Amino acid sequence: MAWFARGLRQGVDAMDDDSRAPVSPGLSPGRPLPTPAGQMDDASLCPTGALEVRAGVTVPDYARCVQCLRCVRAGAPIRWEQSYRWAVSRTGALGPAFRRSIHVRVLDAGDCGACLAEVRQLTSPVYSLHRFGIFVTPTPRNADVLMVVGPVTRAMRTAMRETYAAMPEPRRVIATGTCALTGGVFAKSVAVEGAVSRVIPVDVEIPGCPPPPLAILHGLHLLMGREGPGRPDPR
Ligand code: SF4
Ligand code: SF4
Structure with missing residues (x-):
């Protein structure tokens, strides 16, 4: 019971996403950074074509990077950051009325399971999504945000279009993960349409695999x- 008494004395240990910025690889796998080509210039190491040498700098394309770590384990490694502010907004925020609370519809368009598992983690006590006023809803009619994980499989195209059409304005779409941004490792599959943006407009892109x-x-x-x-995205 000692841990229980200690918890009562100290309060609930839910992580603050700002003041205790994580540096542990367990919380963020990290990602490559633009690196002087003299230090790392072997773009052929990358299995997904995410590296390009441009004007003397090796530049990663986050929409293609699957974080395989080959470039950081190379003899001359690429620079690597242990950050998590990876999201890029293409259209701007929802507006002042949505600063305190939003409802999110999560749509699995064909993911391998890992992106969805990370989204599920948000409701665990560690991340405690609800304390931010963010709630997951099963119905698109109550949703402000559509969060899509995975590449869009041909079987899910219509379901995704109809889910988006059922959402009230203003609505926003988040493409979550490399597959949602470009089709990722599944892009060439006959069963896959590709990026979310090929089917519905995307407002926020979150790279990572x-x-x-x-x-x-x-x-x-x-x-x-x-x-x-x-x-900023180095692309
Ligand atoms: S981590 Fe892997 S996929 Fe990403 S840029 Fe490096 S080699 Fe390419
Ligand atoms: S980006 Fe694609 S392959 Fe990577 S974890 Fe997500 S669904 Fe799986």
């Missing part, structure tokens, strides 16, 4: 107007 829960939280906070954008 899968993106860690804090990167997904960053995307939600961007839409609520509570967070600024992260490091």
Whole structure:
């Protein structure tokens, strides 16, 4: 019972996504950074074609990177950051009325399971999504945000279009994970249409394979107007 008494004395240990910014690889796998080509210039190492040497700099394309770590384990490693502010907004926040609370419909368009598992982590006591006023809803008619994980499979195209059509304005779409951004490792499959943006408009992009829960939280906070954008996409 000692742990219980200690918990009562100290309060609930839910993680603050700002003041205790994580540096542990367990919370964020990290991602490559633009690196002088003299330090790392072997773009052929990348299995997904995410590296390009441009004007003397090796530049990662986050929409293609699957965080396989090959470039960081190379003899001359690429620079690597242990961050989580990965979301990029293409259209802006929802507006002042949505600063305190939003409802999110999560749609699995064909993911491998890992992106969805990271989204589920948000409701665990560690991330405690609800304390931010963010709630998951099963019905698109109550949803402000459609969060899509996975590449869009041909079987899910119509369901996704109809889910989006059923949402009230203003509505926003978050493409979550490399597959949702470009089709990722499934892009060439005959069963896959590709990126979410080929079917419905995308407002926020969250790269990562899968993106860690804090990167997904960053995307939600961007839409609520509570967070600024992260490091600009080097593309
Ligand atoms: S981590 Fe892997 S996929 Fe990402 S840029 Fe490096 S080699 Fe490419
Ligand atoms: S981005 Fe990676 S983790 Fe997410 S669905 Fe695609 S393969 Fe799976």
